[in-house]
Amino acid sequence: MANSIRFFLNGQKQDVAVRPDITVLEWLRSGPRLTGTKEGCAEGDCGACSVLLGDASNGEIRYHAANSCIMTMGQIDGRALVTVEGLKGETLHPIQAAMAENGSSQCGFCTPGIVISLAGLAANETAADDHAIHDALAGNLCRCTGYRPIVEAARKVVGDGGASIPGPTVEAFEELKSSVEIATSGAVFHQPQTLDDLLKLRRDRPDTVLLAGGTDLGVALADFHGDWREVISTAHVRELRRIEETPAHLSFGAAVTWEEVLAHVAPLYPSFATLIRRFGSAQIRSMGTIGGNIGTASPIGDGPPALIALGAEIELASQGGKRTMPLEDFFLDYRKTELKPDEVIASIRISKPAGGQEFRVYKISKRYDQDISTVCGAFSVVRDGGIVKSARIAFGGMAAIPKRVREAEAALVGKRLDAEAARACAAAIRDAFAPLSDWRGSAEYRLMVAANLAERFRRDLLGETVEVMAL
Template structure:
C-alpha cells in the first residue's frame, strides 16, 4: 500500500501525499501553484482546465488532452502530466509561438487550455485539415478572440509536421508504476489489475465508488466539493481494457475509452462515429469509457440509444460468475439498472454491419458539440430487395431510460421504406413514447421531433438529407 501518488509533472518525477479524490485542478493551483490551468465551468465543458496526460503505449509515450477539473489525483498515478507551463522549454512550444504571432488571444483566460488541446493534436501526428483542428478544439470555449486566428495558428504548426511534447523518457515510467492501493488523509484509492481482483474488491466493498473515466461522476465531485472515502478504479484492469474482433462482432472491455471505440467503429458505422465526436470532446473521449456511459444510467446518455439499435449485448460479472443480456434489458428506471451491488459491467459486443444494413443515429440538441440531447434517435434496418427484413429503433433523452420502440419497428418489417410506412412508424413512435418536459424541450416538442426523425431516416436513405451543424 502506498501513501503517495507518483507521476511526472512537466517532466519531473513527483511523489505527492494528498487525498486521492482531490481534483487535479485543485492540486495544481493550490499545490505547485501552476495557475496557467484555469477553472471555468468545473464540469469538463469549457476546456480552460485542460492538461495533457501521457501513457506508454507500444513503446512510446502518447499524450492526450483531458479535463483536470473532473479528474482525481488518483487517476494520474503512474502517468505523465503536462500543464501549459511545461510546454515551454528554452523556447516557446510551436503552438504557443504561433498563437502569439497570429494574435490568437485577447483576455487569455481560455488560451492555456486551447494551447494544450492543440499541442495534443500536434503531438499525435494528426492531419493538418480543418476537420481535425476543429475536433481538437471542440472542447474549448473562447468568447473573446473568435476561432479564425486560433485555427490559423493550428494550421501553421500542423502544416510544418506538428511538434512533440517535452517530458520523461519511456524507461522512466518504471519509477512511477501505479500502486494497487493508495491511502492518504482518510481516503482509499484501489487500482486492481485483474478482473478477479476487481470482483473481490466489489464483493467486499459494494458501497465504494466504482470509477471508470469519471467524466460523469467527476462533475458531481467538482460541483458539490464532495469526498470519496473509498474508490475502486477500473482503469488498470486488463480484461476491462481488452478490444477484440471476430468476423461478426467487435468486443470492448468496459474500461475502453470512447476515443478507442471511435477508432474501431468509425469505418463500420460512420453515423455512430459522428455521434461520438459530438457528445464528447477529445478531453472527454480520452477519459470517458463505454462501460461507464452505460453504467451511470443517465437518461441523457447518448451511447445507449445507438448501442441498443445496433443490438449490443453486455456481460455482467461477479464472483458468482457472468451473465449476458441485451442492452435494452439493462435499464430499469431512472439511474436504476440490472447491476447488482457486487457486479460490474465487464464487456459488450457490437455486431458488425450485416449485408443490406443501414444505420443512422440523430442527436437533437441546442448546441452541436458537447451538449445534452433533447432527443437522440437511432435507426437500424436490414433490407433485401428493398424490403425491410429486420429493424431496431431506439430513443434516449426522452424519459427516465432509453427505450427500444418495437411498435415502430413492426410498422417497417416486411415492407419497403416509403412515405406510407414511414408515417406508420412515426405514429407508432408518438404512441409508444411518453416524453418528459424540462428546460431542454417540452413533452410535445420531443414527441414531434422523435416522430419526425423517422421521416429524416427515410430521406437520409434516399440521399436527400444534408448534414447541418445544429438542429
C-alpha cells in the same frame, strides 16, 4: 500499499502525499501553483482546465488532452502530466509561438487550454487537417477572439513534425508503475489490475465509489466539493481494457475509452462516429468509458440508444460468474439497472454491419457539440431487394430509460421504406412515449421531433442531403 501518488509533472518525477480524491485542478493551483490551468465551468465543458496526460504504449509515450477539473489525483498515478507551463522549454512550443505571432488570443483566460489541446493534436497528427483541428478545439470555448486566428495558428504547426511534448523518457516512464492501492490523508484509492481482484473488492465493498472515466461522477465531485473516502478504479483492469474483434463482432471492455471506441466504429458506422464526437470532446473521450456511460443509466445518455439499435449485448461479472443480456434489458427504471451490488459491467459487444444494413443515429440538442440531448434516436434496418427484413429503433430522452420501440420497428418490417411506411413508423413512435417537459424541450416538441426522425431516416437512405444543425 502506497501512501503517495507518483507521476511525472512537466517532466519531473513527483511523489505527493495528497488525498487521491481531490481534483487535479485543485492540486495544480494550490500545490505547485501552476495557475495557467484554470477553472471555468467545473464540468469539463469549457476546456480552460485542459492538461495533457501521457501513457506509455509500444515503446512510446502518447499524450492526449483531458479535463483536470473533473479528474482526481488518483487517476494520474503512474502517468505523465503536462500543463501549459511545461510546454515551454528554452523556447516557446511551436503552438505557443504560432498563437502569439498570429494574434490568436485576447483576454487569455481560455488560451492555455486551447494551447494544450492543439499541442496534443500536433503531437499525434501527421497532417494539418481542418476537421481534426476543429475536433480538437470542440472542448475549448473562446468568447473573445473567435476561432479563425486560432485555427490559422494550428494550421501552421499541426503536421509540421517538430511539435513533440517535453517529458520523461520512455525508460524513466516505464519504471513508474501505478500502485494497486493508495492510502493517504484518510482516503483510499484502489487500482486493481485484474478482473478477479476487482470483483473481490466489489464483493467486499459494494457501497464504495466505482470510478470508470469519471466524466459524470467527477462533475458532482467538483461542483459540490464533496469527497470520496474510498474509490475503486477500473482504469487498470486488464480484462476491462481489452478490445476484441472477430469477423462478425466487436467487443469492448467496460474500461475502454470512447476515443478508443471511436477509432474502431468509425469505419463501420460513420453515423455512430459522428455521435461520439458530438457528445464528448477530445478531452472527454480520452477519459470517459463505454462502460461508465452505460452504468450511469442516464435517460439522456447518448451511447445506449445507438448501442441498443445495433443489437448490443452487455456482459456482467461477479465472483459468482458472468451473465449476458441484450442491452435494452439492462435498464429497469430511472437510474436503476440489472447490475447487482457485487457485479460490474465487464464488456459490451456489437455486431459488425450485415449485408443490406443501414444505420443512422440522430442527436437533437440546443448546441451542436457537447450538449445534453433533447432527443436521441437511432435507426437500424436490414433490407433485401428494397424490403425491410429487420429493424431496430431506440430512443433516449423520451422516457425514464433508453428505450427500444418495437411497435415502430414492426411498422417497417416487410415493407418498402417509403413515405407511407415512415408515417406509420412515426405514429408508432408518438404512441410509444409520454415524455417529460423540461428546459431542454416540451413533451410536445420531443414527440414531434422523435416522430419526424423516421422521415429523416427515410430521406437519408434516399441520399437526400440533410443539413446537420442543433435544434
